[in-house]
Amino acid sequence: xxxxxxxxxxxxxxxxxxxxxxxxxxxxxxxxxxxxxxxxxxxxxxxxxxxxxxxxxxxxxxxxxxxxxxxxxxxxxxxxxxxxxxxxxxxxxxxxxxxxxxxxxxxxxxxxxxxxxxxxxxxxxxxxxxxxxxxxxxxxxxxxxxxxxxxxxxxxxxxxxxxxxxxxxxxxxxxxxxxxxxxxxxxxxxxxxxxxxxxxxxxxxxxxxxxxxxxxxxxxxxxxxxxxx
Ligand SMILES: Nc1ncnc2c1ncn2[C@@H]1O[C@H](COP(=O)(O)OP(=O)(O)OP(=O)(O)O)[C@@H](O)[C@H]1O
Ligand SMILES: [Mg+2]
Numbered sequence: 729x730x731x732x733x734x735x736x737x738x739x740x741x742x743x744x745x746x747x748x749x750x751x752x753x754x755x756x757x758x759x760x761x762x763x764x765x766x767x768x769x770x771x772x773x774x775x776x777x778x779x780x781x782x783x784x785x786x787x788x789x790x791x792x793x794x795x796x797x798x799x800x801x802x803x804x805x806x807x808x809x810x811x812x813x814x815x816x817x818x819x820x821x822x823x824x825x826x827x828x829x830x831x832x833x834x835x836x837x838x839x840x841x842x843x844x845x846x847x848x849x850x851x852x853x854x855x856x857x858x859x860x861x862x863x864x865x866x867x868x869x870x871x872x873x874x875x876x877x878x879x880x881x882x883x884x885x886x887x888x889x890x891x892x893x894x895x896x897x898x899x900x901x902x903x904x905x906x907x908x909x910x911x912x913x914x915x916x917x918x919x920x921x922x923x924x925x926x927x928x929x930x931x932x933x934x935x936x937x938x939x940x941x942x943x944x945x946x947x948x949x950x951x952x953x954x955x956x957x
Pocket of ligand 2 (some may be wrong): 837851923
């Protein structure tokens with residue numbers, strides 16, 4: 729039988745290799761009982777070469793290929809709403825079942841495939857801007873805020889016009905509705921705002937042209953993000 733194709737990731741530092749392996753296994757276990765979340769399985773971990781081989785997710789694409797496409801990659805509004813709701817539901821499950829945050833929850837690390845019920849999360853490597861090793865024990869609103877910033881506002885200057893598409897606030901709200909599907913009253917707008925501001929202040933996100941330029945624009949509004957009850 730053919731070897732299953734795999735996605736290999738190599739590390740230069742042992743602590744990154746170990747942290748990624750631990751996080752990946754934890755997330756995979758969480759995904760096994762989830763209706764929304766898929767996580768690629770770890771097939772092999774080579775402790776000498778500092779390499780992890782994952783199950784290859786064939787035909788799955790990073791969410792940015794949908795979000796940054798002028799026509800949302802041809803997905804219908806219903807498909808898009810469903811996808812963003814599912815990202816929220818899956819993130820909530822990851823948080824609840826692992827008691828960890830993802831820590832680098834941007835749209836490169838979320839994979840989707842048309843027709844699939846689930847979304848896949850990848851890249852459980854500590855992000856380079858994580859200042860300390862317990863980065864993934866921070867407040868869950870950090871992941872929520874990261875995602876919202878990417879949906880609403882993280883555009884390179886030449887694509888900035890895409891940020892003003894009217895569907896985007898709707899999709900951000902679908903995400904929130906998925907996350908808070910069982911308890912919409914728990915949504916804490918101040919907490920979200922605090923974490924968005926913190927990310928813009930303290931990570932590379934705020935250093936980009938778009939964030940500086942957009943800081944005072946309506947793209948960073950949170951008043952229209954309350955999940956539907
Ligand atoms: N198991 C997988 N199957 C298919 N594609 C994958 C898988 N894991 C990751 N990818 C794709 O490869 C990309 C890079 O992987 P990952 O996010 O884990 O690395 P990274 O640390 O962000 O590395 P880089 O900075 O080089 O992108 C992901 O954005 C995703 O598109
Ligand atoms: Mg990545």
